[in-house]
Structures are given as structure tokens and as C-alpha cells.
Amino acid sequence: MKIKLTLLALLYFLSSQILAAQIAIVSVPKAVIFSDQTLSTPIGYVSYGKKIKVGEVEKKDGTILPVIVAGRVAYVQIKDLALQNGPDQLGISTPKITEHDVELTFQTDQDKLSENNFFSASIGQAGAGAGWEEYSGEFGEESSTFSVISLQMEHRNPLKDTSWGFGLTYFSASADDLEAKSLAIEANLYYSLFNFRYMSISAFGGLLFSGDFQVIQGGGEQKTNGVLYGYSIGGVARILPYSKLGAFGGISLRKIKVTELEEIETPGGLEVGIDGLSGVNIFAGISYKF
Template sequence: MRKIKNILVILGLLSSFVTMAADNSVINEYGKVNLAGKTYTARIISPKAVVYADENMLSPLGYIANGKAIVVGNPRRMNRDLVPTVIYGRLAFIEIKDIRYEDTADEEYNARRGAPREHNFDITIQKPEERLSENNSVFFSLHTYGAGDEVKNAFVNIQDAEVTNFSGFQFQFIHRKPQSRFFWGANFDYSGVSTADMKFNYFMFGPVFGFTPIRNPLFFIDVYGSLDLSVNTEFDIANNYENEPSGFVWGPQLNARIMFFPQAKYHVFGGVGLRKYSVSNLEVLKDLNDNEIDGIKSITSAQVFIGVGMEFR
């Protein structure tokens, strides 16, 4: 009796294995993957249909252009929104919303002509990293960071006013390849601190380079840095100077952020960082009596920020 039970268990396991294999694919005598079961002719109806290497849709292989005819299998058991296809002998997956099934006459005609069971990779698919106009995103954030002792002292000495933090906003444009952990882009940044009679602010521009050490369907962790250069710096003191002093601000900033919903079109994120800026032409300031006052030579401070992002695929 025990032997019979063991045989039944083994047969059950074999049956499960065969069912799983049939649901996935089969390997022919030449080692290539073919779709198991009935196949269908479909046509791409999206401008660019993403092709994935896995059913979790975490590893895009590239895009298939609109209007291309492809061969697909039955919807997946694990994800009913996906259908399998074959590219260069590899099993791949595409979303049902990106295709339209051809009618039965077309299927039979293609079958009589011996339509291939896999795509010509070079013709139908285009790797997303080949174009700089794709895989781009824009991030908008609000930030705040300490004004630093030199900025605080300048406000106290000239206007007897106390300030604590810079505040501002940033636009960041990023190019990130789908399967790469590296990304690059540019920052456009504004920061300022002010009182009723005095203000100090600057617009910055700089290149960005980053790395993503942690990436999963729920969130990304990005670490990145930029070299910022001021394109406009204002140091205004009301009723004090005919010609206000002008300066130049430059230096690096290093940041780490956590970005949620990385697979979606829209993201939310927050992070912390460090800014270390040098200031030129504002080292010495003068009061109303033309007395010299210690000015601003550098700004070093930790920052925090929050924001939203949007993908342009």
C-alpha cells in the first residue's frame, strides 16, 4: 500500500512539472525555446510595446514597434495580463493591452506559409538605451538647508537680522537605461534666504551622475552627486548700496534618496544630502559707513528634500 502511495505522489509531482512546462515553454532538439500549446498571430497596437524577460516585468528587453506582427502563446497563469513570445530563442513576455489578435483567416494563412515561431530580433525590437530621447524623467523637489555661520553673521552685522535656513526648489532631468544601475542628467536649482531688508539667493546649474544600489518593484535607493555653478547670484541690501555686491557660488552636493513607485509613470521621493559651496567676490562687505565687515566665503550644510517625479518613456 505504501509503495502505491509513493508511486501516486511521484506521478502527481511529474504531472505538476509537465503542467508547468507546458505553461511556460518547450525546448526543441536544437536547444531553442518554442511556445507550448496553441499559438496566435497578433499585431502590436501600442506606439512601443515593452518586451520583458520575466513575468514580474522587472527586466525589459526593449520595444517592439507599432504594427509589427508577432506570434504569441496563451495568457500566463501567474499573470493573466501577459502572453509569452519568443525572441532569439529566448522566452519573453508582452502585455495583452499592447497587442491585437489577428482573425482566424490570417492565422491559417500564416500557418500555411510556415510563419516563424520567433521574431527577427534585429528587425522588430529596438533596445531602449539606443536613443537619448527615451528613458528620461524629470524630478521636482523642495529643499531646505542651513545658512551656515558666515551667512548668519553677515545678516546680523549688516542688518541686525537673524536667519537660519536656505529654502528653494530644484528641477532635475535624468536619463536612466532600463537595465542599468547608473544614471546621469542635470540639475536646475534655486536657493535663497532673506529678511525684510536683505536677501541672498542664487540660481545653480550642474551635471548629475548617480548609482542605484537598491532597486525592486516597491522602491529605488539612488545615490548621486552634482557639481553646481551659479548662473545668477543676488546679494541685496535695502537702502545701503548704489551698486550691490555680486558674487559667484560653486561646489558639489551629494545626495541619497528613496523613490517609491519606480515602475509607474509618477513617483514620490524624499532624501538627505550635503552641500559644500565656495563663494567668490563676497568675502568682504561694507556697512553704511564704508567699514569692512567679514563676508561670505563658503556655505556647508546638510539638506533635506521631498518631491515628485514623472517618466517620459
């Protein structure tokens, strides 16, 4: 008899958590549903924009809410939802959670790395800073920007706030009597600030390195090679971020150090050098999911 009463009390408690329900709208591409409060066993997901009924009593230090799936209590993270204030309104349709990605439960980290990969290509203009302006001015040139072309492979999982990318960046500046160019390796780490179905906004930071920064003067009369390395911080907005084909644009601040670059002689007989390239980089491009 005591066991029956205990079971009845437990069922009443669980049902009361859900009956005191509220309406929530999924605010991320996929809100993962978990079978346990430790969030260790994902059982499915609900797509962006769907309305679902969730309990009002928060669990796990206010980070998750209960939700009924196939007659059982499951859990969803509050950060993936936009909660509607006020009681449930008559006529609001709250579809059952029937979307399941069973493979998600059994995927290994290696399996996940084979998905959500993108190839991106972008072009832009980067400020070279006062140091380059003075340097080029010694040769009678007025050059203040570099043209930038970047090709990267990116891994962007819509279920995670962080993503990363790496690839090659080519930048160059050319005038009548002075030319500079370099092919650098660059790696970026992104953090999603806003993530919607058709658009996302992320902050990012990156590192770059090149062992072949070239400065050529007089069509090859003087040529010197150096090493450059540095970092960048900025933001990027993406349109259709997880579709087969998307577009993006952004802005960043680059700080680059130049070393081992020999000085070259100006028309006036002075020997000049440069030790840094810094400025704002504005870029735009397209991405392709493969």
C-alpha cells in the same frame, strides 16, 4: 556514428544544466534574457516578482545562469535574481518566459536616450553653514537656511544601475535687512543601491555653478554679485520610480565656494564678506515621465 554520439553527449550536457534547476525570483523591474554567454544579444525580459527556473551551474565567472527559452538555452544575470534555497517545491508555478521586448535588441544608443526620461520638481531647505550665520549676524539677522527649488530633466533606465539628471536650482534666503539669492545650473549622477518595483534607493553626487550669486542689504542700499560653485553628495528614495507619476525625497550634503563677492558695510561700519555656503539639504518632490 561519432558525430551522433557527440551530439547526444552535447544535448545531455545542456539538458543536465537545466534539469538541475532551482527557483529564482526576479528582483529588478526587468531581468533581461540573453541568447549568448557574452550578453551581447538580448532577446527579451521577465518582469519583477516573476518566478523562473534557472540552472544551478553558474557561468561567466559566476555572474550568469542558464535558463530555457522556447526550448533553447539562454542566460540571465544572477544580480537580477533572488535565488530560493532548497529544492523546487511541489505546486510552485514557474511561468514560461514569454515576455519579449524585441525593440530592445535593435535599439541604438540614440533611440534609448529618447525613452525613460523624467521631469522632476522639488522643494527643500538647505543649511547655509556657520559662515552665513556669522555674515547675516553682522546685520542683526538670524538666518541659517536657504529655501531651495529645483527643476531637472532626468534619464533613468530601469535596466541600468546608473542614471543622470541636469537642470536649474534656485535658492534664496530672506530676512528684514538682508537677502541672498541665486539661480544655478546643477547636474547629478545617480547609482542605484536598491531597485524594487514600487521603490528605489540611490546614492548620488552632483556639481553646481552660478555666475550670479546676489547679496542685497537694506532693500537695495548695498548690493553685490559673486560666483559660486560646488558639489553635493547624498541619497534619494523614489516611490513608483518608473511610473508616469512618482514621488521622491532625499538628503544631501552641499559644499559651495563663493568667489568674487565684494564686501559690504555693516551698520557698525565694518566691511564683511563670505566665501562659502555649506550644509545639509533636505528635499522632496514629484516626477513625471514623458
